[in-house]
Amino acid sequence: xxxxxxxxxxxDDTHVVGDITWTWDGTAWTIISTAGGGGxxxxxxxxxxxxLNTSSASTNEILSxxxxxxxxxxxxxxxxxxxxxxxxxxxxxxxxxxISNPQDNxxxxxxxxxxxxxxxxxxxxxSVAFTDLTDAPxxxxxxNFYESAITTFRVTxxxxxxxxxxxxxTGANPTIFVxxxxxxxxxxxxxxxxxxxxxxxxxxxxxxxxxxxxxxxTVSTGSNAQGKSSGTxxxxxxxxxxxxxxYRYQCTSHVGMxxxxxxxxxxxx
Numbered sequence: 001x002x003x004x005x006x007x008x009x010x011x012d013d014t015h016v017v018g019d020i021t022w023t024w025d026g027t028a029w030t031i032i033s034t035a036g037g038g039g040x041x042x043x044x045x046x047x048x049x050x051x052l053n054t055s056s057a058s059t060n061e062i063l064s065x066x067x068x069x070x071x072x073x074x075x076x077x078x079x080x081x082x083x084x085x086x087x088x089x090x091x092x093x094x095x096x097x098x099i100s101n102p103q104d105n106x107x108x109x110x111x112x113x114x115x116x117x118x119x120x121x122x123x124x125x126x127s128v129a130f131t132d133l134t135d136a137p138x139x140x141x142x143x144n145f146y147e148s149a150i151t152t153f154r155v156t157x158x159x160x161x162x163x164x165x166x167x168x169x170t171g172a173n174p175t176i177f178v179x180x181x182x183x184x185x186x187x188x189x190x191x192x193x194x195x196x197x198x199x200x201x202x203x204x205x206x207x208x209x210x211x212x213x214x215x216x217x218t219v220s221t222g223s224n225a226q227g228k229s230s231g232t233x234x235x236x237x238x239x240x241x242x243x244x245x246x247y248r249y250q251c252t253s254h255v256g257m258x259x260x261x262x263x264x265x266x267x268x269x
Contacts, residue, residue, distance in 0.1 A: 005029055142217035143232040149185035151178075152232075156190045160254040163191070173259035176249075181239035181266040185232050186249075195227035195252040198235060198261070201245035209236035227252050239266060 003017050009024040014032070016022070022029045052063065057072040064073045092099045097108075097115045106117045153176065154167040162172030169176060178184050188196055200206045205226055211234040212225035225233060241247075242265035251257030 141215040141231075143213040143215050144187075146213040146217075146219070146232065147183060147185070147211065147234050149234060150182040152185040152187055154187045154190070155196065157194050157251075157257065160194070160251075161256055163194070163196075163249065163251065163257050163259060173257065175246075175260040175262055177262050177264060178235075178237055179264050179266050179269075180237050180241045183234055183236045185234050187232055188228055188230055191229050193229060194254060194257060195229050196233060197226045197250050197252050198233075199248050199250050201247065203248075203250070206247060209238060210234070211236065237263060241265070242268070 003015075003022075005015055005022070006013065009015075009029075011024060011026045013024045014021055015024075015029065020031055021033045023032045052070050053072065057063075060075060061072040062075050064071055091097055094115075096113070099108075099115075099117045102117045105120060107120045108115050109118050110116075111118075151168070153165045156164045156166060158164060158172060164172060165174060165176060186196060198206050198210060205223060207223040207226060210222060210225040212220045212228050212231055213234070214220075214228075214231040220228075241263050243262045247261040247263060249259055249261060
């Protein structure tokens with residue numbers, strides 16, 4: 001049945017159609033009561049506010065059913081701030097977090113049912129370098145694994161007289177053999193005071209393909225990789241190189257510490 005509402009109503013004007021009473025709220029006609037079904041039922045805003053006890057609500061409280069009526073209670077997060085219905089605005093507002101006097105580089109740990117701040121297990125700031133790790137094998141440094149090498153020559157010395165390569169060769173200042181197109185490494189850990197260099201057959205520094213890695217991970221290349229007495233020297237040997245002529249290793253401080261390096265060209269094998 002079509003309802004013929006009054007024209008030009010004023011706010012709070014009413015209009016009755018059968019058992020239903022309507023009121024004009026300034027924008028639309030809304031039902032405020034019905035006579036049927038055992039008595040009138042209020043639907044206006046004021047009635048709803050009364051039913052929900054809005055007069056007792058405080059800022060950021062939420063509506064909860066207490067078993068018999070609606071009640072306004074504090075948000076269960078404990079603070080009522082933030083979006084999404086009053087969530088925690090800071091991590092310490094969470095009920096299972098207890099942060100006290102936080103310091104730089106501390107971490108959050110779970111202890112006895114709650115999260116607390118404390119010193120990192122590595123000692124405070126965490127590991128910032130490989131050498132800070134407590135579970136790394138003794139003596140292992142970034143220089144040992146910076147690059148894959150076909151072999152690693154472990155260089156030692158006898159005074160100022162000679163280099164030795166006991167891991168692969170016997171005797172003083174032995175001739176060592178390498179393959180072109182591969183990378184070899186020289187572990188210089190045990191030659192303190194005897195700077196190690198790669199030279200061509202004329203005694204001039206040969207720096208192509210050289211990469212030196214210090215024990216702290218510092219990388220030097222080319223001529224800057226020459227003359228080191230610790231860390232690891234990597235030589236990326238160009239495939240085009242071959243002997244003769246031979247190359248050589250040389251201590252830049254002691255002329256007697258010198259030996260030949262014979263390069264076998266991989267493509268010729």
